[in-house]
Amino acid sequence: MLLRVYPTRYTVGHIENIKSLFKLFIDPSFENIPLVPGPCREYIVRWYYDPEANACAQFWYGGCEGNTNNFETEANCRNTCVYT
Incomplete structure (x- = not known):
């Protein structure tokens, strides 16, 4: 897999998703990471991986x-998590 990073073209969200992708290579137990919505109250719709489903x-x-x-x-x- 080839990853190209162009900082001027990516938003903070993209950078966070790239960090998540790198986490896959560092921590093979990524699928066991639980859902943690965080303590703040901004209420942003996001997606998480449910390994059971x-x-x-x-x-x-x-x-x-x-x-x-x-x-x-x-x-x-x-694209990052679901096995096909």
């Missing part, structure tokens, strides 16, 4: 803290 689902992200099981789009979550 091998699917991605929506949740309300608080906007701070949380963990790497947090994706801006369903497609990004599926």
Whole structure:
């Protein structure tokens, strides 16, 4: 897999998703990372990977803290986590 990073073209959300992707290579137990919405109250729609269903689902992200099981789009979550 080839990853190209162009900082001037990516938003903070993209950078966070790239960090999540790198987490896959560092921590093979990524699929065991639980959903953590974070303590803040910004209520942003995000996606997380549910390993029991091998699917991605929506949740309300608080906007701070949380963990790497947090994706801006369903497609990004599926492409990163779902086994086909």
